Amino acid sequence: MDEDTMWGNIFHKETKGEQSIYSVLSKIPIFKDLNKKELKAIERILHRRNYKTNEVIFHEGDPGVGMYIIENGKVNITLGKEQKLLAALSNGEFFGEMALLSETPRTATATAAADTRMLGFFQSDLFGLLETNPRRGNKILHRLAQMIVDRLRFSNLENQQLKLKIVELEEKISTKKVS
Amino acid sequence: MDLTVGRFLRFLVGIFFIVVIGWLLYSLRQIITILIIATLIAYILDPVASYLESKGISRILATTIIFVSIFLILIVGGWLLIPGLFNELFALQNRLAVSGTDDFVTAIETFIKNKITFIDVETLNLKEKIDSIMAGFSDELLAILGNAFSIISVIVIIPFIVFFLLKDGRNMKKLFISYIPNRYFEMTLNVLHKIDQQLGGYLRGQFTEASVVGALSVIALWLLDVPYFTLIGVFAGLANMIPYVGPVAGAVPAIVVTLVNGGDFTRIIYIVTAFAIVQLIDNIVLQPMVLSKSVNLHPLIIVLAILIGGSFFGLLGMLLAVPAAGIIKVTSSELYNGIKKFRII
Numbered sequence: 001m002d003e004d005t006m007w008g009n010i011f012h013k014e015t016k017g018e019q020s021i022y023s024v025l026s027k028i029p030i031f032k033d034l035n036k037k038e039l040k041a042i043e044r045i046l047h048r049r050n051y052k053t054n055e056v057i058f059h060e061g062d063p064g065v066g067m068y069i070i071e072n073g074k075v076n077i078t079l080g081k082e083q084k085l086l087a088a089l090s091n092g093e094f095f096g097e098m099a100l101l102s103e104t105p106r107t108a109t110a111t112a113a114a115d116t117r118m119l120g121f122f123q124s125d126l127f128g129l130l131e132t133n134p135r136r137g138n139k140i141l142h143r144l145a146q147m148i149v150d151r152l153r154f155s156n157l158e159n160q161q162l163k164l165k166i167v168e169l170e171e172k173i174s175t176k177k178v179s
Numbered sequence: 180m181d182l183t184v185g186r187f188l189r190f191l192v193g194i195f196f197i198v199v200i201g202w203l204l205y206s207l208r209q210i211i212t213i214l215i216i217a218t219l220i221a222y223i224l225d226p227v228a229s230y231l232e233s234k235g236i237s238r239i240l241a242t243t244i245i246f247v248s249i250f251l252i253l254i255v256g257g258w259l260l261i262p263g264l265f266n267e268l269f270a271l272q273n274r275l276a277v278s279g280t281d282d283f284v285t286a287i288e289t290f291i292k293n294k295i296t297f298i299d300v301e302t303l304n305l306k307e308k309i310d311s312i313m314a315g316f317s318d319e320l321l322a323i324l325g326n327a328f329s330i331i332s333v334i335v336i337i338p339f340i341v342f343f344l345l346k347d348g349r350n351m352k353k354l355f356i357s358y359i360p361n362r363y364f365e366m367t368l369n370v371l372h373k374i375d376q377q378l379g380g381y382l383r384g385q386f387t388e389a390s391v392v393g394a395l396s397v398i399a400l401w402l403l404d405v406p407y408f409t410l411i412g413v414f415a416g417l418a419n420m421i422p423y424v425g426p427v428a429g430a431v432p433a434i435v436v437t438l439v440n441g442g443d444f445t446r447i448i449y450i451v452t453a454f455a456i457v458q459l460i461d462n463i464v465l466q467p468m469v470l471s472k473s474v475n476l477h478p479l480i481i482v483l484a485i486l487i488g489g490s491f492f493g494l495l496g497m498l499l500a501v502p503a504a505g506i507i508k509v510t511s512s513e514l515y516n517g518i519k520k521f522r523i524i
Contacts, residue, residue: 047353050360058365063520065365065372103369126370128349132232 005172007048021119024071024092030100030146033139041136045129047120051112060109066122073116077108100126100144217337219502221344223386226379228345242346246338289394361524370517377509385502387422387468390421394460396429399453405433406440415454419461421480426461429452476504 025039034042049068050055057068057075068075070093077087077095086108089095094108100123130137135167204211224245232239344351352371360366393416400408415429433450476484481501488500517523 045353047356049361049364057361057363057524062365062522063369067368122368122372124368124375127372128229131226132229132238134233 005079010157024069024119027092028069028094030097030140030143032143034136038136038139041133042121045089045121045125047122047125049118049120051116051118053112053114054111057110057112057118058096058106060107061105063103064096064106064122065103066125067094067097069094069119069121070119071119073118074113075116075118076111076113078111079108083109088165097144097147099123101148213336216341217340219382220249220337221341221348221380223383224341224345225348226383239346242342245345246342249476253290301422364522366521368515369521370513373513373517374503374510381505381509382502385505388461388465389416389420391465392416392429392457395457395460396454399457400433400450403446403449403453405450406436407432411436415457420498421485422501423478426454426458476501476508480508 003110019120022036022039022042025042031042033040045068060079070089070091072091074090075095076085077089078084078147079086087095096106098104100121126137126140129140227245228238228241231244232238236244356367357411358370393413396415397409397412400412407412411429411432414432418425418428421428432452433454434447437446437450481504484498484500484504488496489496490496490505492499
């Protein structure tokens with residue numbers, strides 16, 4: 001399946017099977033700059049949540065409050081009433097990280113596709129961290145910014161290719177019309 | 180039919196629970212008051228602890244440092260202020276009970292006799308009325324300090340609760356959030372965050388403003404040699420939380436006390452000027468810094484809140500009515516916004 005730029009995890013793939021929380025966290029891009037001790041401190045901030053199969057995590061249009069990391073389980077990201085599948089995420093993958101920076105409405109719905117254990121990291125946690133431990137908070141913020149830059153570059157590239165394709169198609173159409 | 184009976188039963192059970200909770204709250208109101216005060220103090224001190232933490236100090240050490248500092252400040256401040264405050268309170272009560280206001284009242288009575296001849300001075304009975312008002316006022320102040328919650332709870336229990344709330348408050352909040360069902364989880368998180376953002380600034384602002392205005396008033400009144408300067412200064416600081424009326428209410432006791440003690444017109448001018456300067460400092464320097472007006476309560480709401488607070492908890496209730504109204508306003512409006520945005524209902 002072609003993954004959506006926003007929702008598909010373009011940074012990190014193929015991590016299946018059971019893992020310790022520490023190894024899960026150390027692979028999340030925004031926590032990459034943190035050492036073991038700092039990760040332990042982050043682990044204490046994170047919220048543990050359990051979702052049953054088919055339980056909705058958030059709805060499209062809800063205000064964004066933060067990101068989720070799948071510790072164990074499966075989550076489907078879908079769009080609209082017809083529930084068009086944008087991405088199927090599993091162990092060690094994450095979603096909703098844009099909400100750490102901006103409280104804009106969620107652009108898709110997240111539903112647990114199996115019984116799922118997740119870790120939540122939210123805007124209020126990030127703000128609290130920036131207040132009590134600015135060094136740690138800044139490391140995360142910096143990584144988050146990098147991630148968004150990467151994603152923007154990826155989107156731009158995709159955009160350019162699509163534009164080229166449109167131009168090609170338009171040329172084809174016009175040549176067909178002429179002939 | 181079954182449906183209606185079921186609904187009626189559920190309604191009855193609901194009413195029963197509300198009554199039980201109301202009764203519990205009422206019978207535990209002293210403990211609840213202590214809890215609320217401790218929570219407020221911990222909440223106001225929280226940014227200080229976070230600041231120390233950001234300098235690389237552990238939370239428990241930060242909390243301890245804050246406690247030791249406050250303890251030292253209280254000892255030094257208490258040495259200077261508390262005996263004076265209590266002496267002033269007792270003196271105020273005794274003097275007024277015996278003969279305090281005589282000269283002042285006689286002066287007013289003579290004034291009325293000479294200038295406003297159509298009023299019968301004897302039937303006014305000014306002295307008795309003023310005496311009873313002033314005695315009632317100092318009674319209430321004593322009650323706040325003494326009876327409302329005993330001295331032991333102030334000295335031992337409140338600091339005890341504050342210490343643990345300050346040290347473990349964040350974990351307690353996290354634990355509370357972990358019990359919220361998934362459906363309401365994100366909304367709760369969002370609403371709590373919003374309330375914290377708005378109330379934090381507001382309450383800390385109110386507290387800073389009240390302390391600085393109080394301290395400045397005490398110093399000003401001490402320099403002007405006004406009797407009961409600590410008492411009146413502390414009152415002025417607390418009254419300052421009430422918009423429009425507060426600053427005036429702070430100056431009135433100082434003027435009355437000066438008049439009662441035979442002060443002349445120039446001294447009143449000095450006092451009014453001193454309070455005006457304090458207000459100027461508050462308006463120009465403090466208020467832009469503390470953002471304390473960010474909650475935007477309508478003046479009518481404030482008056483209503485003060486009346487309600489007064490009728491339930493006396494003078495203390497009146498003084499705490501404004502921040503309480505602020506808390507209720509922010510909490511309810513953010514809760515409403517959250518429910519609407521997350522389409523819970």
